[in-house]
Every structure is written in C-alpha cells, then in structure tokens.
Amino acid sequence: MTALILHRIHFGFTITFHYLFPQLTMGLALLIVVLKTIALRKRDERYNQAARFWMRIFAINFLLGVVTGIPMEFQFGTNWSQFARVTGGVIGQPLAMEGVFSFFLESTFLGLFLFGEKRLSPLAHWASAFLVFVGSWISGFFIIVTNAWMQHPVAYRVLPNGAYEVTSFWGLLTNPWALIQYAHNMSGAVITGSFVMSAVGAFYVLENRFSEAGRIFLRVGVIAGLISCTTQIFPTGDIHGRYMAKHQPATVAGMEGLFHTQRGAGIVLMGQPDEEKQTIDNPLIVNNVLSFLIYGTTKAEVQGLDQVPRDQWPEPLPLLYYSYHIMAGLGTYFVLLMAISAFMLWRNQLFTTRWVLWPLMLSFPLPYIANTAGWMTAEIGRQPWVVYGLIRTSDGYSKYVSAANGLFTLLGFMGMYSVLSILFIVLVYQIIAKGPQLGASAPVSEPLTVA
Amino acid sequence: MGFIWFWLVAVMIVAYVVLDGFDIGVGILHPFIARTDEEKQLAIRSIGPVWDGNEVWLLAGGGTLYFAFPLLYASAFSGFYLALMIVLWLLIMRALGIELRMHMQVAVWRTFFDGLFFISSALLAIFYGAALANVIRGVPLGDDGYFFLPLWTNWSLGPEPGILDWYTVIGGVLALVALALHGSLYLTVKTEAALQSRSRSASIYLWFALFVLTILSLPATLAARPDGLDNYRAFPLLFAVPIIIFAALAGIFYFTRKRAERKAFTCSCVYLTMMLVGAAVALYPRLLPSSNDPGRDITIAKALSGPHTLHVGLIWWTLGMCLAAMYFVVIYRMFRGKVSLASSGYEH
Secondary structure (H helix, E strand, O other), rough: OOHHHHHHHHHHHHHHHHHHHHHHHHHHHHHHHHHHHHHHHHHHHHHHHHHHHHHHHHHHHHHHHHHHHHHHHHHHHOOOOHHHHHHHHHHHHHHHHHHHHHHHHHHHHHHHHOOOOOOOHHHHHHHHHHHHHHHHHHHHHHHHHHHHHHHOOOEEOOOOOEEEEOOOOOHHOOOOHHHHHHHHHHHHHHHHHHHHHHHHHHHHHHEEEEEEHHOOOOHHHHHHHHHHHHHHHHHHHHHHHHHHHHOOOOHHHHHHHOEEEOOOOOOOEEEEEEOOOEEEEEEEEEEHHHHHHHOOOOOOOOHHHOOOOOOHHHOHHHHHHHHHHHHHHHHHHHHHHHHHHHHHHOOOOOOHHHHHHHHHHOOOHHHHHHHHHHHHHHHHHHEEEEOOOEHHHOOOOOOOOOOOHHHHHHHHHHHHHHHHHHHHHHHHHHHHHOOOOOOOOOOOOOOOOOO | OHHHHHHHHHHHHHHHHHHHHHHHHHHHHHHOOOHHHHHHHHHHHOOOOOOOHHHHHHHHHHHHHHHHHHHHHHHHHHHHHHHHHHHHHHHHHHHHHHHHHHHOOOOOHHHHHHHHHHHHHHHHHHHHHHHHHHHHHHHOOOOOOOOOOEEEEOOOOOOOOEEEOHHHHHHHHHHHHHHHHHHHHHHHHHOOOOHHHHHHHHHHHHHHHHHHHHHHHHHHHHHHHHHHHHHHHHHHHHHHHHHHHHHHHHHHHHHHHOOHHHHHHHHHHHHHHHHHHHHHHHHOOEEEEEEEOOHHHHHHHHOOOOHHHHHHHHHHHHHHHHHHHHHHHHHHHOOOOOOOOOOOOOOO
C-alpha cells in the first residue's frame, strides 16, 4: 500500500468511527431539550425522568465522542502535514474556534447538567441542557465550515510563501456550501437521535417493561423523526444536490454513475458501475428523472464523466456510487417508516401495532449507516482533491511519515476502537436494560464523573 | 503580531499544564494514597466534574497553534508522529479509566480501570516533559521545515537525536514528579482525614525529589541548549523567572508544613507556570530550534499565519477566552470545598 492510500484510510477510519458518536450527541441533545421543555411547561415529572435516562446514554456517548475526537484535531498535523501547513491560516481558524467556543461551553454545562440537578433551579437546569445542545451544534457548525472550505473554497488568497489566508472572515463562515451542508448534516443527526429514541421506546413497549416511558420515547422520537427525515430530503438534500451539480459536476456524475453526458438523463436506482467499460451492469433506470431533479426539466443536459479528464475522476468511483445510493435508498425508507409511524401515532394505534413497532426497534443502526454513507459521498466525491480544485490529495499528506508508520498507528487505532465499541455497547445495554425510573420515588443521584 | 500570538499560545499551554496537571497528578498518586474503594472514589470525585474541561485547553491550544503557526503545527506533529500517537492513545485510555470505573460493579474491573488511570496519567506526564525537552533541545529539521524523529537512539545528544535521550528523560521524570506533587497538593486541598494526611506526606517526599530535579535541570538544559541564556543576558530583568521558580518551590515546602493547603497549591501553580515561561523565554523567538543548523530553526516569523487571519483571530480569541474564564469560575465555584461521598448516593 502506498503512503497516500494509508494516510487516506487512517483519516477515513478514525473520522468514520468518531462520527458515530457526535451524530447521536447532536441529535439527542436537541431531543433532551425537547423533553426538558415539556417537563418544565407541563410540570410533568415523567418527562424529567425520561430526560435523565437519556442523559445517561448521552454522557457515555459524549465521552466516546470526546476521546475519538481528540485524535482528529491532531491528525491534520500528524498525517496531513503539508495540507495543514498551507491551509492552517484558513481552516485552522474554525478548528480553533470550535475548541474555544464550543468545547468549553459543552464540558462546563454538561458538568452542570449532570451534577447540578439538586443544586440548580428547574429553569437553570433546563438552561444547562439547552447550552449543552447549543455547544454541540456550534461544534458541528465549525467542523462543517472547515469541510465546506475544502469542498468549495471561498474568501481566500494565496500568500507569497504558498500558504492560504482568509480574506473575509464572514465569507468563510457564511460559505453557501457550509450553510447547505450544515442543514443537511444536522437534520441527519436528528434522524439518528430520533431513530435511537424510537427504537428504545419500541423495545420497552414490545417488552411491556417501562412501557409508560417507552410511549414517551416513541411519541417524541416519531414526531422528531418524521420532521427530520422529511427535511433531510426536501429541502436540504435537494438544494445540496443542485448546488453540488453546479460546483462539483464530476462528483455528481460519479455519484449517479453517469458515464456519458446526456439530455434527459435517467436516474439509476440500482446497478453496479463498471469503470473500465464505462457502463452500469444490471441497471434499473427511470428515464429523465436525473435531469428533472437537477434542473427542474426533463430535457436538460447532465454532464457525465466523459467531460471530466480521467485524472480528475473521483476515486474510488464505485465506492462513491454505492455510498450515495445507500444514503439515498435509506433516506427514502426513513421517510416511509416515519410517515407510517406518525400516522399510527395520530390514530392512537402506534403502541399496539406490532408490525410498525418491530421495524422501529430494528432500524436504529440504519441512520448511522446513512450518515456515514453521506459523508463518504462528500469526501470520496471531493477526490482527487483535498481542497477542491486547489490542492490534490496526493500533495497533502505527511511525506516523512512512511507507509509502515502509518500502518502501525492505523492498526493501533483499529485495536483500540474495537475495545471502545465493545465497552460502549456493554455500557449502553446496561443502561437500557436497567431502564428509566418513572415516578416520584426514583432518587436523584449525583454521579462522580461526567459519563 | 507574532509576539502576541507566541504568548497567547503560551498562555493556553500554561493553562493546560496547570489545570490538567493536577488531575494527571491525582491519577499518578491515587494508587499509592487512596487505599479503600471509598477513598479511590473520593480521589476521582475531586476531579470528576472538572477534568474534561481542563483537557479542553489542550484542544483549544492545539487549534490555536494550528491557525496561528501552521508550519510549526505541521512540522512538529508529523515529526513527533509516533510519540504523539502514543499520547493520543494515552489520552483515550485515561478518559476511560476515569469515567468508566464507576459503571462497573465488579471489583476486578474497578481495579483494571484504576490501573489504566494510573499508567496513562504517569506516562502522559513523562511524555509531556519529554516533549518540552525535545523542543528545547531542538530537532534535526530539514530544509523544507520537516523532520521525523525515531522514538529512541543511543541516548546521547547530538545533531541527530531521538525522542528519548538522557536530557529528555530528565524532562520526563521532572514532569512526572512535578505533576504528582501538583496533584498531591490539590488532593490535600480537596480531601480530609486519612486521605488528606497521606497526600500531605506524599507532598513532602515529592517536594525533595522535585527540588533535586529542578536544580539538575538547569545545567542539563544549558548542556542541551548552550545559547539558552542569551535572552536572559540581553534582558537581565528576566533572571526574575528562575528566582520566582525557587521562591515558589520554597513556598510549597513552607506552606505544606504550615498546613496552608491552598497557598501551597497556588505556589505549585506558580512553579509550573514559571518553568514553562522560563523555557519560552529561552526559546523566543524560536518555536522549534534545529539541532543541526540554526538557519533552519522554525521561528515565529517563518511560521506565522497571514495578517488578516491573525487580526480577526485576536478578536474572537479574546471573546472566547473571556467566556471560557467565566465558565471556569462558575464550575469551580459550584464544586468548591472538600469532596465527600455522603451527598451522592451513586447509582447507574
């Protein structure tokens, strides 16, 4: 394996594993605020208990997000030093701001939220939950700003020594790509949160244990799920796709498996792209739809990969194609499932309809897959550039860190993250098996540590 | 601009060492002075609500370094690749050791997480000390500003050193002892009865070790970096720094004997701060000196980001730091005083 491939896998593996946790952190943070708000407004202690239960899962999840996140900030320097060196003046800014504005906020108010229920008034306790939510969402924003600049560089100039510098701070923060991507990404995080909450709710209702809490989880989870699954496709996904078609046509052609430029291009629902023969095997195509989705008319011409020089094709192309199709396919399924569940909820039949509760319980891993696939679409789609159109990925990695050193630490991370996965599953399962304690008798305990 | 950002980054590093330093110190010491499970819980309780926030200084400092001095960030992090990756793994293990202990009801698991917390804290202290010593000694920088250091060599100084040689090992041991002392002083402030008296006697032993190491470190540093006194000679006022270091050391001893725990801990904060300031003064305006050719030193001027970046940065950095200081006041006030287990029927 070449050093380039290894450094790509190194970053790809660690960021993929890392993002399994923040997506739930950001999604749950919002849902916990919802629970706390209902508790405060209705003066209903059951919602406080529900929030407390989810906070326990949140704390473990947050811890895993923190420990897997620290390596990310340092990997720009360790594995991508040349990239870091020339772009530090631009993307070092949002990364530093994430630490300064978000991590301090999050760690402080998470501490207050977890330790302070007895010491704070209900309103102050609500406020600390709200600030944890704000902190985690600000954190997401700065990361998206960083990524968006790599996808769609704006507001920069090149200094005499070859380094990049921001020319407009607001231009960087309001990069249109960042705003669109942020909306799409956060809606995806809420999907994960609502599927996890609904799944635990469905589990309790099906088990007939803690079913009162289970119904609360289902109610909040399904409503939040329906809203977020819908916004994920329209408007955020739709706008994102069009904007991408305008600025990264090669990426869109690769995602759709469109090898040849076409008028009235069809959309490939299924099929396996053959890079050599430049065809789709076993295709299932709906005519004209792609043109319509991008340009709003069935006759429009969509640029194919044939208009892109071969050395600028995204690679690995098939992985880009599959990532996108898995994301889009799952996204469609999410809307269907949540629409049916919400309908049943409205008809007051959800809690007794086992054929809906079962898929709700089993579907919680799917948003993780969809969010991962979405990010793979964005990141593989950007290839062969690390900063789109400006710096090639092959010019960005640390030349003095050999492939063997990269492999050594990659294996180390894989081993360590396997252990983390097992610990996480055991601990969260413990919490779920123990269940929430609804009712006034449950003690408000003060933990020793954050998680 | 370069001068300002040099010291702003230094402030963040100092904040990290002083704050995370005491929870690392608690990690190093707790197997020796906390004997029962309850005492171990107390030791962890004393840092439980704050350690995570303390560690944020590392991330915020790292991010600030990245954007203010991209070349330094890129060169140092890729050059110390293996050591840095080990530090990252240690940070992960340490967090698990602190946080997951109480989730396990089985004694064997608790012992395991205690061990994890101890080993990772001790090794982190050693690595941090060795890292600082590496920066003071210098690294074999290439013409392009990069280098790659093996973990160990023949243990001697020279133009082609390794991450661990006799000088950096002294740095590592010094950091281990200094942070252990910092932690024992913190525990003396936060605990009572048997745990407190054991922390206090640990402080005394550690103090003697630190005193010897501090004296040893001065000639060692001059051997590793013969021009280390140039800035001091140019501005003799700076000799106040070593004087304050020794005054702080004396203060730690005096106040520990007088049972003025808070003052002793404050002196330890001053000691750590001034040790770092002393190193920064010796290096300025270099960020990472070269061990083979002074012309290749990474200096502030070479590594500094563009002017617009830094001007805007100054605004949000100041704002962000004011907010962060506020948060720290809130959380430390809320958890001030001695820790006890009585108020917290812990369950999970």
